[in-house]
Amino acid sequence: MNNVTITKDNFSAEVLQAQGPVLLDFWADWCGPCRMLSPIIDQVAAQHAELKVGRINVDEQPELAQQFNVMSIPTLVLFRGGKPVNQSVGLIPPEQLESFIAQ
C-alpha cells in the first residue's frame, strides 16, 4: 500500500498521472467518522498492492474539496487512469469499501 498526502501542488503528479488506481480520502481532524474510516481504509488497502491511498485534509486543501463537490466528509473518490470513476460519501464498512474500489 502506498499512502500519500495530497495537496493541490502534487495532485496532478500523484493522482492524475498515477499508473495504478488512486483512492482519495477527504478528511479533517474534527470529523469523527473520518477517524473511524481511516483504519478501515488501511485494512482494505493492505490487500491491494496496486492501490495508492491519497489523503486530502479539507481544512488545508479547500480548493480540492470544492473541485470534487465535497460537502460532507468522509468522502472517497476512486481514480483510474487519471479520471474519477467512483465516489462515496460517509463511513462505510470494509466489505462495502472492497466493492467500491472494485469499480
Added chain:
Amino acid sequence: MASAIIIGAGPAGISAGLYLHRGLPATDIRILTKGAGTGSLAQAGLIENYYGLEAPISGAELERRGRAGAERLGLTIAEREVFGLRLNDKVDGFLVETDKDTMEADVVIMATGAAREKPLGLPGLEELTGHGISYCAICDAFFYRGKPVGVLGAGDYALHELGVLLPIAGEVSLFTNGAPAPAGVPTSVTVYTEPLQALTPAPDTTPHRLAAVELTSGQTVPLAGLFIALGTAGSTILARKAGALLTDDGRSVRVDEHMATNIPGLFAAGDSIGGLLQVAKAVYEGAEAGLAAVRYLRQKSRPQSST
C-alpha cells in the same frame, strides 16, 4: 473513577446499567432519558408475555418498575435530551452533548430505541445526501461557510443544529414542515412553516448538488445545504455523528455479538440495533452490553494502573 453514560432508560438501558453496576460498582453511571413515557414501552397497553408477570401490566408500569429498581440499587437517572455524541480530542473517551450540558464518559451505551420518524418521502433526498443534504451540522457546517442553509425540524434538536450553523453559514432558515414555529428561534433566522414539497438540484452538476427547496405553496427558497433535524437525535444519527457503522439498510446501529460498535467503548442495545422489537430481547442485549462495557473498562484501566 471510570465513567459510563447510557442513553435511554428503557429495558435495554436499565438492564445495561444493572449489569455494569454489578460488574464494576465503582463506575460513575449516568442513565439519560428524555423523560418517563417517551419510549416505545410506554406505548404498549398490556404486557403479558414477559417473564415473571403474574398478572398483565401496562408498558408504562413495567417501565416505572424498571427505573425504580435501578434507582434502588443506586443508579442515577437524569433527564436530558441528547443532541450529539463524539470522541474526545484524545480519542480515549466520549463527549455527550445534551440540552443542559456536555458530559464526558469512558464508555457510552446507546439504548435509544428505534427511529420512529416517518420517512420524509422527499424525491431526491437519497441522491442529494452528502451533496447538500446533511444529518449533522457539526460534521458538515464547514462546507457551507457563508452559504445559505436550512434546518428541517421544529424541536429542541433542530434549534441545537441551528445554533451550530449560525456562526459559520450565511443566511440560515428553519423549515418546520407543517409544525408550528418553536419558541426560541434566533431573530436572524427566517422560519418557514409550510411543508416541503420537493428538493431542487442544481442543473448540470455531477454529482447532483442541492440548489433550492420548494414549499407546498410553490415558493422556492435557494439553499446550498439542508440539515435534517426532525424529532430527536435517534440512535442512527448519534451513531453517524460519532462514526459508528450502521446496518446495510441504514436503520439500525451495527454491533457484534457483544453489542460493541466499530468504535472502542461505544455499545448499542435494544431496538436501536434492530431485530425483534421486544422487551425480552432488549433486556438480554442490555445485559450483554453492560458486561462488555465492564470488560472494556477493566482492560482500559490496566495499562494506566502502573503509572
